[in-house]
Amino acid sequence: MSRMPLPYNPKIMDLFRNPKNLGKMEDATVVAVAGNPACGDMITFYLKISDKDIIEKAQFESYGCAANIATSSIVTEMIKCMSLEAAWNDITWKRVVEEIGGLPDVKFHCGVLAVGALKRAIRQYFTQRNVEAPSWLPKEHTFEEKQALEEEELAKTLSKRLKPEAEKKS
Numbered sequence: 629m630s631r632m633p634l635p636y637n638p639k640i641m642d643l644f645r646n647p648k649n650l651g652k653m654e655d656a657t658v659v660a661v662a663g664n665p666a667c668g669d670m671i672t673f674y675l676k677i678s679d680k681d682i683i684e685k686a687q688f689e690s691y692g693c694a695a696n697i698a699t700s701s702i703v704t705e706m707i708k709c710m711s712l713e714a715a716w717n718d719i720t721w722k723r724v725v726e727e728i729g730g731l732p733d734v735k736f737h738c739g740v741l742a743v744g745a746l747k748r749a750i751r752q753y754f755t756q757r758n759v760e761a762p763s764w765l766p767k768e769h770t771f772e773e774k775q776a777l778e779e780e781e782l783a784k785t786l787s788k789r790l791k792p793e794a795e796k797k798s
C-alpha cells in the first residue's frame with residue numbers, strides 16, 4: 629500500500645531541509661528533553677540565557693518528523709533576544725502553527741512538542757538555579773508542557789501502551 633505524502637507547505641519543507649539552529653549547544657544554560665506521547669519522538673532543547681534572563685541563543689536536536697524539525701527550528705528563531713517572560717507568554721503552539729503557515733491536522737502534536745520543550749526548558753531554568761519562580765510562571769503545567777513528557781515518563785507511557793499488545797500476542 630502506498631502512502632500519500634503529507635500536504636506540507638513550502639515553508640515547512642524549506643525549514644525541514646535547511647533547519648536553523650540544529651545541533652547540540654555546548655555552552656547551554658539549560659537543556660530540556662521532551663518526548664511526544666502521540667508518536668514516541670524526542671526533542672532536546674538548548675537555551676543560552678543571559679544574567680538579565682534574555683535568551684541569547686536557542687538550539688535543538690530532533691528525532692522527530694519534518695513538522696517537528698520545522699516547528700522547532702522556527703521556535704528557536706522566534707525566541708532569539710526575547711526575555712524569558714515574553715517567550716513564555718508569546719510562544720504558544722497556535723502562534724507557531726500560524727508562523728509556519730499551517731500544519732496538517734495529524735501533525736499538530738509535532739508543533740506542540742516543540743513549544744512544550746521550550747516551556748519545560750524555561751521552567752527548568754528556575755528550578756536548577758534554585759530561585760523563587762517569577763510571578764508570570766504558573767505553578768500548573770501548561771497544555772504544551774503536559775503534552776511534552778520527560779524521557780522517563782515517555783518510556784513508561786509507551787511501555788504501558790505496548791504491554792496489552794504483547795499480552796494479546798502471547
Ligand code: FES
Nearest residue numbers: 667669692693738
Ligand atoms: S510524528 Fe513524531 S514529532 Fe512528528
